[in-house]
Amino acid sequence: MAATLIDGKALAARLRQQLTTEVEELRQRGVVPGLAVVLVGDDPASRVYVSMKEKACAQVGIFSAEHRLPAETSQQQLLELIGQLNQDRRIDGILVQLPLPGHIDENAIIAAIDPAKDVDGFHPVSVGRLAIGQPGFRSCTPFGVMKMLEDIGCDLNGKEVVVVGRSNIVGKPVALMCLAQNATVTLCHSRTRDLAAHVGRADVVIAAVGRPEMIQGDWIKPGAVVIDVGINRLADGRLVGDVAFEAAAARASAITPVPGGVGPMTITMLLYNTVESARQRP
């Protein structure tokens, strides 16, 4: 079986087109959606992501305000900036790029963001709303995964979904989102015994581990849908996912590539959440 490629880049482009129209309509009503992007320090990967986010905002007409702070910024200074952004009426969304330097408590920073501006969906209020099935901001990577599944017509009702990885930003929330759509969800992690057996039962596999090609092709049940969230840079510069792509594609019915899969959707859902927040402006 040759799997269908799930083209995240193309879906992201379509959604960004729709968002451009929606932003135009909001602007005509005098509302310019605004996103504040906060970067502390000069981690090269984070710098790349932050400039991709700014470019994406410009592309759909969202106002973006960047705050690049030195690595020595204190937690107190960062909290003060968050406080200002919480009050700033031009700002609908606040994104603090993670990871933060070691001397800053990430949980304290996330908790300081006004939940009404938590477009990353990382605030305990947003996470709690997801857990109890209330509307609220959904974190962007898992939200993008759900949009991709919806786009290919993958109905999760009663399906076996196996998520590999239980981080707060990907594995755990994507498991909750699949549960909300009536999947039977298994959440695997580094202590899981016999990962291959779990993956082998899955109608849908969602990999978010951060280990290059660790999910082997012959683990995949024939006809399964494979979503690869992993982004790993190899020594030779190549980007690969957490799934051994070629071998998995030979068995799957549909699979996401890396790059060009989940990655472009993450930033798109950030734009989506920012536009939604602007719509809900008090």
Ligand SMILES: NC(=O)C1=CN([C@@H]2O[C@H](COP(=O)(O)OP(=O)(O)OC[C@H]3O[C@@H](n4cnc5c(N)ncnc54)[C@H](OP(=O)(O)O)[C@@H]3O)[C@@H](O)[C@H]2O)C=CC1
């Ligand atoms: N496409 C996108 O937009 C995004 C991509 N990513 C990528 O997704 C990947 C995961 O990111 P993130 O969730 O932040 O990673 P974390 O490092 O926070 O979490 C990794 C998870 O994988 C589990 N794990 C580690 N080793 C194994 C193993 N041998 N078997 C089973 N599970 C294992 C860990 O288990 P335990 O909890 O037991 O330690 C942990 O739950 C990375 O490659 C990252 O770059 C991340 C965010 C966005």
Ligand SMILES: Nc1nc(=O)c2c([nH]1)NC[C@@H]1CN(c3ccc(C(=O)N[C@@H](CCC(=O)O)C(=O)O)cc3)C=[N+]21
């Ligand atoms: N507060 C916060 N929110 C985040 O959402 C957040 C974060 N911190 N820290 C880091 C992770 C990672 N992340 C990605 C975003 C886009 C791509 C992406 O667009 N990837 C492209 C290109 C990859 C490349 O060329 O490097 C692709 O997969 O095709 C990937 C990963 C957001 N994150």
